[in-house]
Amino acid sequence: MSEITIGTPAPDFSLPRDGGGTVSLSDFAGKPVVVYFYPKDDTSGCTTEAIDFTSLADAFAAAGATVIGISPDSVAKHDKFIKKHELKVVLLADEEQLAANAYGVWKEKSMYGKKYMGIERSTFLIGADGKVAQVWPKVKVAGHAEEVLEAVKAL
Template identity: 75%
Template sequence: MSELAIGQPAPAFALPRDGGGTVSLADLKGKTVVLYFYPKDDTSGCTPEAIDFTSLAAEFEKTGTVVIGVSPDTVAKHEKFIAKHSLSLILAADTDQVAANAYGAWKEKSMYGRSYMGIERSTFLIGADGILRQIWPKVKVKGHAEEVLAAARALSAT
């Protein structure tokens, strides 16, 4: 799959979500969407990222933006993660990595000299028209949610 670029249509997705049911890009047509991919629930990087997005939930809502976190974890694991940290965002289960592959977030990684496939922390801002408006590859957690909110605000002002 070639790399996604700003200005392209966002790849469609339909994923099981916390609370039951599914979340899909088609269901969110007309809304701005922040789709952020993260490796694993309840870890040292993913927890602060989810808490940061949650702390800004009301601000995202003011811009008409829906925030969705996606990881390979199961819905049951997401629900425990949400309850433990009082998260107020949608968490979608991409257990077969279909969405992660479509968005180019499923990458070869290495740690301690061994290679493996996993999620590269990345975020996509999708306009209400379904077009990719901004892409953040290789995300560093600190300050990221604020940066994404600023981009969502700028998009909603146009």
């Protein structure tokens, strides 16, 4: 697992999505894509992040970008999460952490002294050329969606 850096080709993935079907990064060739990894559906930070991206969905679309959220949760959990919060982002189920490992965001974490493996909240902006244009590791949710939108507009 190597560190994903700006200018490197974004690792392709093909994962099941909310509502059924499969989404691959290569489906968006020629268009910018925002891929954000988050730990878990319906937790406070993850819900805020998804709602923030949803509130800016029209602006991302106007800038030509698709926003994709990826977590280890199942498609069924994603469907409930989307319905409960009226989300307008594509959510992919990475139950085997294939994409999370490819992007280097499946990391050892620690809570209350207990170590476990989980997603380190991170966002990747992938340019129309399929290369990583921007990386936000260890994301703090407040203001993040707006910052990503500005980066998309600057492409």
